[in-house]
Amino acid sequence: MKIFRGFHHPDVAPACALTIGNFDGVHRGHQAMLALLNSEAQHRGVQSCVLTFEPHPRDYFAGVHKRPDLAPARIGTLRDKLSELARCGVQQTIVLPFNEKLARQAPQAFIDDVVVGGLGARYLLVGDDFRFGAQRAGDYAMLDTAGRERGFEVARMNSYEVHGLRVSSSAVRDALGAGDMEEATRLLGRPYAISGHVVHGRKLGRSLGRSAASGPHQDGFRTLNLRFAHWKPAASGIFAVLVHGLDAEPLPGVANLGVRPSLDPSDVNGGRVLLETHCLQWPAHLGAEGAYGKIVRVELLHKLHDELKYDSLGALTTGIAKDCDDARAYFASSHAETRRQTTRDRI
Numbered sequence: 001m002k003i004f005r006g007f008h009h010p011d012v013a014p015a016c017a018l019t020i021g022n023f024d025g026v027h028r029g030h031q032a033m034l035a036l037l038n039s040e041a042q043h044r045g046v047q048s049c050v051l052t053f054e055p056h057p058r059d060y061f062a063g064v065h066k067r068p069d070l071a072p073a074r075i076g077t078l079r080d081k082l083s084e085l086a087r088c089g090v091q092q093t094i095v096l097p098f099n100e101k102l103a104r105q106a107p108q109a110f111i112d113d114v115v116v117g118g119l120g121a122r123y124l125l126v127g128d129d130f131r132f133g134a135q136r137a138g139d140y141a142m143l144d145t146a147g148r149e150r151g152f153e154v155a156r157m158n159s160y161e162v163h164g165l166r167v168s169s170s171a172v173r174d175a176l177g178a179g180d181m182e183e184a185t186r187l188l189g190r191p192y193a194i195s196g197h198v199v200h201g202r203k204l205g206r207s208l209g210r211s212a213a214s215g216p217h218q219d220g221f222r223t224l225n226l227r228f229a230h231w232k233p234a235a236s237g238i239f240a241v242l243v244h245g246l247d248a249e250p251l252p253g254v255a256n257l258g259v260r261p262s263l264d265p266s267d268v269n270g271g272r273v274l275l276e277t278h279c280l281q282w283p284a285h286l287g288a289e290g291a292y293g294k295i296v297r298v299e300l301l302h303k304l305h306d307e308l309k310y311d312s313l314g315a316l317t318t319g320i321a322k323d324c325d326d327a328r329a330y331f332a333s334s335h336a337e338t339r340r341q342t343t344r345d346r347i
């Protein structure tokens, strides 16, 4: 999949079958839409193209109005979105910075500058609730009229539903917020996952478990850390996870997604949202530093509990040791084994 920031680039396809939206999570409704988009693009001999925004428009307005509560919790980072769009077979994605100019652009100007002038849309597919342009004043009827005048076809996608409910990013956010990973999986059509480069933490984890130097924890609770590049993740807490991309088989682990309230907030990652994963069994052949710089995908299969503010490092160590035991118990259950089998081929 080709990715462009903005559409003023010589390699942007001169004509395309287009869809527009935020695509946070790339859920089953989005997937159904993208399948239709791909087949319409193929039929017309043009590229399938997604136009998406970064930041999310509601993040932009939350900033302008100094109302962080208006920002939607984020299901995935831009990296997650782009990798799922590519997996859905999209040929080209344009990431448009959502800024003041776009926020103020009248719907007709958006059609002229972006849809026709910038992207050469021959076919435009939108959802049944799609609105666009300043004040969200543009709608399907306006697009349809413009399409007749400017020579592009406009189609509307019916709501894709699961058990009678429209699948939406908001519904996925609600499921993740409630820690209901089974419901999130149903809506996403895959287990919820976060991917990214393994970055350095402050290497405290390796000494944490050692104070309880016995049993399986004598090497400490080393963690592999991914940054979640948004301040408001839709999910948070402690999870049983599978790590893909390090070894031939996914590695079972236990992870913390959050801001680590028990630690000193002034450290290098203080306040940043991290996904910190402790693999329950670290393959010897990877070596102690074998994960740094690699891109991994961590599936959050089952929530154990919310992040806690422990009052000492000793209490944190005891808490993590219990989380490891609980994750082991989860993986020992037949239910988890089924999930593990079904995710194996998605590295």
Ligand SMILES: Cc1cc2nc3c(=O)[nH]c(=O)nc-3n(C[C@H](O)[C@H](O)[C@H](O)COP(=O)(O)O)c2cc1C
Residues within 6 Å of the ligand: 201, 202, 203, 204, 205, 206, 208, 221, 223, 225, 238, 254, 255, 256, 259, 260, 261, 262, 263, 276, 277, 278, 306, 307, 308, 309, 310, 316, 319, 320, 323, 324
């Ligand atoms: C399974 C697990 C559970 C955790 N739970 C919490 C928690 O409830 N509260 C908290 O403040 N930090 C929690 N942490 C974060 C640890 O404080 C952090 O991973 C540890 O200090 C290592 O940091 P480092 O990777 O920078 O070395 C957890 C970490 C793991 C791996």
Ligand SMILES: Nc1ncnc2c1ncn2[C@@H]1O[C@H](COP(=O)(O)OP(=O)(O)OP(=O)(O)O)[C@@H](O)[C@H]1O
Residues within 6 Å of the ligand: 020, 021, 022, 023, 024, 028, 029, 030, 033, 072, 125, 126, 127, 128, 129, 130, 157, 158, 159, 160, 161, 166, 167, 168, 169, 170, 171
């Ligand atoms: N279940 C669905 N069925 C059909 N089309 C959908 C569905 N969900 C989203 N779409 C369409 O996909 C495009 C991108 O959707 P977008 O990510 O902006 O919205 P969303 O998933 O409804 O998110 P939110 O809940 O935050 O409004 C839009 O045209 C939207 O109408």
